[in-house]
Amino acid sequence: MRILISILLASSIFLGYQKLSQSIAGEIAAEPNSLNYSEFRVELTQLESIEKYSAIARLPLFNQTRRPPVVEVKQVVKRKPVEQKLQIQALGIAVTSENLLAVVKDLRTGKIRRLRIDEKIDGWTLKRVADDSFVFERKGVEQMVKFKNDRG
16 A cells, blocks of 8 residues: 555656646746746645555555466475495404404595494494404395405
8 A cells, every 4th residue: 555655646746747847948948047836836636545445455566467476386206215335345354352343444435444243334233244244234224245355
């Protein structure tokens, strides 16, 4: 509603300004040193009651049809997470007085780590240490990492 009042006020002022500028141009041409502005008063029109404008005020302003835009809902496709394979290399087994340690190399970082049973690396838990391999488990899935065979 404020915008409507502003538009009406602006148009009234504009029309008054046009009359004033035309008259001033005529007066300057006739008599350049004497100008009379009193006859160019701009009167504001009387606005109607606020209830008449409430239907207009409820509609969106900056839309050609003045109807709310239609929102389209796009269907989101859920993708299954990609299971990452354990990226390590089995290097050896370290035997201590307390337990067995798996010596592995993280292929992503290049770091060598020693793992005890039930220790984790990249979300995988070391479950068993065998003579030729290590068994890791994550979310019920087991992965066996075997030692490289140097003989071919």
